[in-house]
Amino acid sequence: MVKVRIDKWLWAARFFKTRALSKAAIEGGKVHLGSQKCKPSRIIEVGETLRVRQGDDEKTILVVDVSEHRRGAVEAQQLYQETPDSILQREKKAAERKAFHGSMPASVRPNKKQRRQIHRFLEN
Numbered sequence: 001m002v003k004v005r006i007d008k009w010l011w012a013a014r015f016f017k018t019r020a021l022s023k024a025a026i027e028g029g030k031v032h033l034g035s036q037k038c039k040p041s042r043i044i045e046v047g048e049t050l051r052v053r054q055g056d057d058e059k060t061i062l063v064v065d066v067s068e069h070r071r072g073a074v075e076a077q078q079l080y081q082e083t084p085d086s087i088l089q090r091e092k093k094a095a096e097r098k099a100f101h102g103s104m105p106a107s108v109r110p111n112k113k114q115r116r117q118i119h120r121f122l123e124n
Helices: 006-012 019-027 073-077 084-103 112-123
Strands: 031-033 049-054 057-063 080-082
Touching: 006 019, 006 031, 019 031, 057 084, 080 084
Parallel strands: none
Antiparallel strands: 031 049, 049 057, 057 080
16 A cells, blocks of 8 residues: 555645645645545645645545556546536636626727827816
């Protein structure tokens, strides 16, 4: 049985680009083991549940295998399994964000003629 720190596992599973980023996320409270915060040096075991927050998304994953080596994306995805409920929640939030941003008008910069008109208006 290989003993792997949680920060190293998150890096190997490709949740974060560097171990420093994974350590910072753990210390910042973005990673929860079960329902509790953990330290970067915590040893991770098969069968544990993690909640990982990345930007606006929060994933609930089940640890399937442990590895301390960073490999290809296909091999990294075999280290964990995301829960179906987590997938549904992420898709729902993504659809809400898309609908919200789709309804907002795009900010359009004034062209040269419009800028001149604005300056003339403000001067008078």
